[in-house]
Amino acid sequence: MKTLDHTVAAVPLLQGRVLLHEHAQYTPRPRRALDDGLSGVVMTGANADARAFQLRADVGYQGTLLIDSAVYTTYTATAEEPFMAPPDELFAAVDTSLNFQKARGATAALTPTGYIPPADSRALKAVMREANRIERADTLVSLPIDVTWLNRENIGQLIAVCAKIRHPKAVILFRQFDPLEQAKDIPANLRRLVTEVEHMSLLRTDLAALDVIAHGALCAGIGIQSSLRHAIPPEEKAQIGKRGGGPTYPHILMPQLMCFKGAEFLSKVYGNADPATCDCEECDGRSLDSFYLSDGETRREAENHNVHTWGAWVSDMASYRAGSERKTWWRNKCAAAVDRYALENQRIGVGASPKSGFQAPAPLKAWATLPVTQ
Helix, strand or coil, X not given: CCCCCCCCCHHHHHCCEEEEEEECCCCCCCCCCCCCCCCCEEEECCCHHHHHHHHHHCCCCCCCEEEECCHHHCCECCCCCCECCCHHHHHHHHHHHHHHHHHCCCCCEECCECEECCCCHHHHHHHHHHHCCCCCCCEEEEEEEEHHHHCCCCHHHHHHHHHHCCCCEEEEEECCCCHHHCCCCHHHXXXXXXXXXXXXXXXXXXXXXXXXXXXXXXXXXXXXXXXXXXXXXXXXXXXXXXXXXXXXCCEEEECCCCEEEEHHHHXXXXXXXXXCEECCCCCCCEECCXXXXXXXXXXXHHHHHHHHHHHHHHHHHHCCCCCHHHHHHHHHHHHHHHHHHHHHHHHHCCCCCCCCCCCCCHHHHHHHHCCCCC
């Protein structure tokens, strides 16, 4: 395994890629669904460095790889200590962390930034200050921000501070459920951020990854499971849509509707109708209500279906020229998906209420209607 030197620049190695966040709790396995030319892996979670090393050494993975130990799930950035490291060795410790990621096979290194709470300007500026002390070309500055930083009141300051960070940056959005549904102006302001600040990325997200790539982001990352498609502040427990424990079922990316839906919901909604099917390499005509099983094999098949599905869209997008051509393609694709909701509900004979049918997610509707900028 060849370790890349810290002088090897991160930007060209990450440019235009939509990466897959794999969960470090699982033993890494090869993913044939991933396109090495347009994608890569972000090993994510407490054990990420060891799993990344396994992915390189045991699986023989040679593609683009980031290691995100997700310190922001337990550590909150402060004005004094924006990065998780012993206070008296902050600078040395950050450099050590970055070197360690590279030694474990990372293509570029992510700073161990703590969670940046709502409107905590001092913590955000501390990240900028410490990041600008890093004398390396291989570093991606992680910005794990509460989604309210993208609100109308805060977006200006966020853009101003990000513009002063001289390394490429990776935003991770925090909020229970889908951060992009938190307020109406979030999707537009996220676009502003990636458009106005050079080399911005969005990690640990959902189809917002494609929206930011269409609008010129450096790279993006989509979570393999719903817990890796957003992040939750250190003090909070994950709220889940259903009550109590019990088995967990996969979430399925609907190719026609461009949204993730729980397997349980799909089995109910298609209970009395022909289910939607999928023709991706994994599914080969399989019914999309057939993932309502909690075993590992089904989870893996669902994951591969999801990666094949969004991977095909990334590949399509790459065939359009960056700029208005690509943005127009994406907008039209989202608009066509939004239009299919009513048709699908009609086809299966249900109304568009959350209990009985499909409802287009607010971010998808925003992507379908926001103006295409030059």
